[in-house]
Amino acid sequence: MRRRANYEAVPVDTHKGEQHLPAYEAINANAKCPALVDADVTIFSRASAAADGRRLWAMGLCCARSDGLSQDLRVRWSPSVHKAEFAIEPIYYVMAWACHRRCKHCYEDRFRPYLRKELAGVVEEAQRNFPRIIDNFPRRMSYVDPAEGPGQHSEKIGRIVLSGGESLLDAVRETVTYPVIERLQQRYANEGGVKIVVQTTGDLLTDSIVDELLQRGVYMISVASVDDFHVGLEGPDKQQAFVDKLSAMFDRHDMRRSGLSATTCNWHEEEGPLYGF
Numbered sequence: 001m002r003r004r005a006n007y008e009a010v011p012v013d014t015h016k017g018e019q020h021l022p023a024y025e026a027i028n029a030n031a032k033c034p035a036l037v038d039a040d041v042t043i044f045s046r047a048s049a050a051a052d053g054r055r056l057w058a059m060g061l062c063c064a065r066s067d068g069l070s071q072d073l074r075v076r077w078s079p080s081v082h083k084a085e086f087a088i089e090p091i092y093y094v095m096a097w098a099c100h101r102r103c104k105h106c107y108e109d110r111f112r113p114y115l116r117k118e119l120a121g122v123v124e125e126a127q128r129n130f131p132r133i134i135d136n137f138p139r140r141m142s143y144v145d146p147a148e149g150p151g152q153h154s155e156k157i158g159r160i161v162l163s164g165g166e167s168l169l170d171a172v173r174e175t176v177t178y179p180v181i182e183r184l185q186q187r188y189a190n191e192g193g194v195k196i197v198v199q200t201t202g203d204l205l206t207d208s209i210v211d212e213l214l215q216r217g218v219y220m221i222s223v224a225s226v227d228d229f230h231v232g233l234e235g236p237d238k239q240q241a242f243v244d245k246l247s248a249m250f251d252r253h254d255m256r257r258s259g260l261s262a263t264t265c266n267w268h269e270e271e272g273p274l275y276g277f
């Protein structure tokens with residue numbers, strides 16, 4: 001059974017710069033498309049829950065938990081989603097803006113190094129916001145996979161991808177990232193569980209940090225951005241050396257390399273703990 005959503009499409013011509021018009025920036029202050037407005041709730045691209053507990057990151061929502069009404073929809077949005085009646089797989093949660101890098105190609109200007117008072121402010125914002133953000137996550141982080149076919153739907157555990165900036169920075173790790181992981185584990189302990197993925201540049205990883213993440217039940221450590229755009233990783237030799245060094249570290253902790261690839265959709269069903277690049 002399908003339901004057709006009632007909505008009004010409002011074209012925004014980004015070639016003409018209409019995303020910068022005050023009326024659009026009132027909806028998405030990041031001046032990025034698209035944005036969805038549903039009653040008093042807005043979902044928009046390239047903005048973070050870190051800024052406002054009422055908003056969730058729109059990118060990465062790939063499959064809404066369905067009650068049989070709308071499995072063909074990539075994302076089902078309704079006020080009931082906001083009330084956490086439906087699970088979403090995955091949720092990509094940017095916890096704090098702080099990053100140790102300042103990459104030219106970064107999609108978000110607020111991901112950058114912060115010092116002293118500024119850093120304290122960014123961390124304090126993330127600490128203040130994460131309890132209410134997590135409290136507004138779906139009641140269950142499980143989903144039904146439409147690919148299994150009619151009548152064969154089993155409930156699968158979805159992921160929450162924790163990201164920054166760099167969420168393993170000293171100033172952020174103990175104050176935000178670890179408490180967020182612990183709160184998520186607690187929240188889903190009696191609701192079918194959750195797979196927590198920590199996304200990182202990998203620059204700051206040490207054996208003890210890997211240990212601390214695994215002790216908190218992290219399902220996967222995902223190392224992003226091993227590419228020419230990142231200072232110090234230009235060229236295949238440097239990138240391979242970086243991957244080899246981190247792989248050896250993960251192997252010391254009995255983690256398995258994920259079979260993640262752009263052409264598979266069930267890689268997150270692998271048994272953890274995993275690492276990936």
Ligand code: SF4
Pocket residue numbers: 099100101102103105106107108111112164165166201225
């Ligand atoms: S490491 Fe990633 S988040 Fe940080 S500045 Fe570079 S692109 Fe942005």
